[in-house]
Amino acid sequence: MSARINLADPAFEPTGEQLQELSRRAFAHVAAERKAQLTATRERIRAGRAALRKRLAEERARGGQGA
Numbered sequence: 001m002s003a004r005i006n007l008a009d010p011a012f013e014p015t016g017e018q019l020q021e022l023s024r025r026a027f028a029h030v031a032a033e034r035k036a037q038l039t040a041t042r043e044r045i046r047a048g049r050a051a052l053r054k055r056l057a058e059e060r061a062r063g064g065q066g067a
Contacts, residue, residue, distance in 0.1 A: 006012055014022070 005014065005018060
């Protein structure tokens with residue numbers, strides 16, 4: 001955005017282009033944050049699956065009921 005705007009000015013009427021730019025700037029972080037959260041969630045799932053496989057293998061080794 002080239003010209004500084006005052007959003008606190010009640011008389012200010014932004015153009016469509018200004019609104020688009022404000023929106024882009026306001027939400028610029030969202031894609032990266034979503035990707036990071038998705039990566040973290042997938043890692044928690046992988047770790048949970050690995051822990052479950054280990055637990056089931058240990059139960060089977062002890063002669064437990066397992067899967």
